[in-house]
Amino acid sequence: MIESFLYLVVFLLLAAGATLFGLLFTGADRILVARMQGRIGPPLLQPFYDLAKLREKEETVPAGAAGWLFRACPAVAAAAALSLCAFVPLFGFRVPGAFAWSGDIVFALYLLLIPGTAMVVGGFASASPYAAIGAQREMVTMASYELPLATAVLAFAWRLSHAGVPEPLAFASFAELPVWSLLGPLGAVGGLLLAAAVAAVVPGELGRIPFDSPEAETELAGGLLVEYGGASLGLFHVAMAVKTVAFAAMAVALFCPYDFGLWAPLAFFLKVGALLFVSVTLPRAAMARLRIRNVAAFYFTALGATALSGALLVVLDAFIAGGAA
Amino acid sequence: MTSPAYQTSIGPIHPAFKEPIHLKFDLKGERVLKADFAPGQAHRGVEWMGMRRNPVQVLYLAERICGICGVTHALSFARAVEQIAGIDVPARAHFLRSIACELERIHSHLLWAGVAAHELGFDSLFFFAWRARERVLDLMEKWTGNRVHYSLVQIGGVRRDLDAELIRDIEEALAFFESVFGEVRRCFLEDDTVNLRCRGVGVLTQRDALELGCVGPTARASGVPADVRADHPYAAYSFVRVKPVMPDAYTGAIHGDVYDRIVVRVYEIAQVIGLVREFLARLPEGPILAIPRIPALLARLKKAQGEAIGLHEAPRGEVLHYVRMNASAAPEAWKVKASSYSNYMAWVPMLEGEEVADIPIIAASIDPCISCTDRVLAVAPDGGRRELTKADLTRLSREKTRRLQQKRGAK
Known part of the structure; x- marks a missing residue:
């Protein structure tokens, strides 16, 4: 009883921390992009001000919308994103034996799908043609980055299981035995390809430029979010902020599980910050929006092939080079 | 499907x-x-208002037809009225008018480049183009006192002269725009994402461009070498040869797509730099107004009778003002045909068959000026x-x- 209460407290702290960090990153991202564009940019706390403002704003449900579904989706998205905090290693803490009901990395990947799916459902429920086009694009985007993402995760997990790790899909296993220590030169190349593939999935997963065609301001005026306003939109913003942190934390746990002992929290911020800077901030300042056709071709074909060849190299490396199996 | x-x-x-x-x-x-x-x-009844004012007052109204072109409509209107009243514009005024027109072309094309980049979701390029554009606006403000609506053109000449300091400022700005041209060319024409989004998109065939009567960069990008400055020279363009900028100057072929329309506008920035340098080098001395005193000018205009067309190659293409005067204070008729009016119809063949994602950039590619039209x-x-x-x-x-x-x- 006391134990589960303790878990609840830890979870709430982690969720609050992830929300805070996610919103702060959004603020920092806006400042950094502004500086790259020769602008001053908003204050660091702007995302918080935005949320406070959205809370005050009136919400409208468009005529013809499936009202209850339209209203439920933001809450579902935020709840799913926040519950990710219970399963993904955050802030460098290794809560020993915590969350006996803890899921593994595949579970986290599925949970990660829910906020996006809720946005799609909310978009369709809003009965706006812009939102409908945006929702279709979001589905296509999600379906096309799933192949490289799943390939990368499974290739690393397979390498652990090949090395005899009992629970190769648990985050803890990745932390205890970093996959890189098992890889020979060939496998290292494969591993780097897989890491690059996951880094390229980040902006798509988060719906940022060049993969923001589901929202596409100048085409769809906000796309699947076009009819949302007020607190509902705020909830989507929170969901996106938490998802940003959780997804980056997953990628880091997989590909850079080194936590430097006591420096672990600092290392976490640095690693996640660096990944988000490279995968979100820089492309946003340096690229134009891609058409959905280009997005699908890039993720499914180009990145899918990259990830599969990376996985193949990891497997070959395990069998031929012997490795430390 | x-x-x-x-x-x-x-x-x-x-x-x-x-x-x-x-x-x-x-x-x-x-x-x-x-x-x-x-x-x-968004109609504002400008022509109706113009027919209740005297031609000098109409100039300020005409300037406000467009949100960004400060010379275009005033010059077209003034040219029509000057023909009716038989007023000879002094040579120096012709050159000053052309210098203002060309500087305006730079800032209009940079504004368009920024908007196009924004439509593509490429905001860094948007901010870059608009920051560079500020230089022209500052220059025009120093020359005329205003950033956009310069009130420079007067019937029979211009209202403000260039002195040695301003000429030096213009030369410095031209050197700056040479480097901007290099950057804009690299960022737009060589960038992978811009290429991916603009090549082969929104094609307007030469035949369609001719049949729909397209003008300006929209027509030139489809292989129609129409340019009022070359076809019906006026102001200082009668002294300096203008060659219409065609997209094959850069790509070696004419496709009539969005990319070609970018090529034409980007290379026109380089053309402007050359033209303004030539105008400055050959700038004649002399008066800048045919009739400096306004009452004398108004008296002359009040007696004028007849009709005329004032043409001008605006940044977006040919602008046409038809004016009829019948010996009274206000023009009897005034009809404005903005360049965008001639280019709207091109949207239909450009857009049909394309993707939703390409609608904004195709719509923007003709540089529509809606307030003008x-x-x-x-x-x-x-x-x-x-x-x-x-x-x-x-x-x-x-x-x-x-x-x-x-x-x-x-x-």
């Missing part, structure tokens, strides 16, 4: 457009089957349309004032 076609609108108010215009589409999935448009969302219309709730007369507008505004007063009284 048997999904039925559905209809959607972009506009009249939409983030892709900075001014109100209504585009209507029949879509099938992400593909545009049929495109149509409805202009007339619009005529009076109101959309009734039943979708019908009717014109509002002056009496209607007066009645509506009085009704609104009364509503406001009653509301205040109720409180």
Whole structure:
């Protein structure tokens, strides 16, 4: 009883921390992009001000919308994103034996799908043609980055299981035995390809430029979010902020599980910050929006092939080079 | 794919457009089957007002037809009136007019480049282009006192001369724009994402461009070498040869796509730099106004009789002003044909068959100036349309004032 209460407290702290960090990153991202564009940019706390403002704003449900579904989706998205905090290693803490009901990395990947799916459902429920086009694009985007993402995760997990790790899909296993220590030169190349593939999935997963065609301001005026306003939109913003942190934390746990002992929290911020800077901030300042056709071709074909060849190299490396199996 | 076609609108108010215009589409999935448009969302009755003012007053009104072109409409109007009244513009004024026109072309093309980048979701390029554009605006402010509506053109000349310091400023700005041209060319024409989004998109064939009567960069990008500065030289363009910029200057071929329209505009920045340098080198001395005293000018204009057309190659293409005067204070007739009016129809062949994602950049690629083009219309709730007369507008505004007063009284 006391134990589960303790878990609840830890979870709430982690969720609050992830929300805070996610919103702060959004603020920092806006400042950094502004500086790259020769602008001053908003204050660091702007995302918080935005949320406070959205809370005050009136919400409208468009005529013809499936009202209850339209209203439920933001809450579902935020709840799913926040519950990710219970399963993904955050802030460098290794809560020993915590969350006996803890899921593994595949579970986290599925949970990660829910906020996006809720946005799609909310978009369709809003009965706006812009939102409908945006929702279709979001589905296509999600379906096309799933192949490289799943390939990368499974290739690393397979390498652990090949090395005899009992629970190769648990985050803890990745932390205890970093996959890189098992890889020979060939496998290292494969591993780097897989890491690059996951880094390229980040902006798509988060719906940022060049993969923001589901929202596409100048085409769809906000796309699947076009009819949302007020607190509902705020909830989507929170969901996106938490998802940003959780997804980056997953990628880091997989590909850079080194936590430097006591420096672990600092290392976490640095690693996640660096990944988000490279995968979100820089492309946003340096690229134009891609058409959905280009997005699908890039993720499914180009990145899918990259990830599969990376996985193949990891497997070959395990069998031929012997490795430390 | 048997999904039925559905209809959607972009506009009249939409983030892709900075001014109100209504585009209507029949879509099938992400593909545009049929495109149509409805202009007339923001008419201001400029021509009607102009026919109740004397020609000198009309100049300031004409400038305000466009939101960014400070010379275009005033110059076209002045040219028409000068022909009717038989006023000879001094040579120096011709050169100063052309210098202002060309500087305006730089800032208009940079503004367009920024908007195009924004439509593509490439905001870094948008901010870069608009920051560079500020240099022209500052220059024009130093010369004329205003950033956009310069009030430079007067009937029979220009109102402000260039001194040695301003000429040095212009030369420095031209050197700056040479480096900007290099950057813009690299960022737009060599960038992978811009290439991916613009090549082969929104094609306008040469035949369509001719048949629809397209003008300016839109026509030139489709291989129609039309340029008023070369075809009907005026102002200082009679002294300096202007060669229309065609897209094959850069790509070696003419495709008539969005990319070619970018090529034409980017290379026109380089053309402007050369032209302004030549104008400055050959700038003659002398007066800048044919009739410096306004009362004398007005007296002369009041006696004028006849009709004329004033043509000008605006940044967006040919602008035409028709003026008829009949020995009275105000023009008897004034008709403005903005460049965008000639280019709107090109949207239909450009947009049909393309993807939803390409609608904003294709729509922007003709550089539509909606305020220049619009005529009076109101959309009734039943979708019908009717014109509002002056009496209607007066009645509506009085009704609104009364509503406001009653509301205040109720409180």
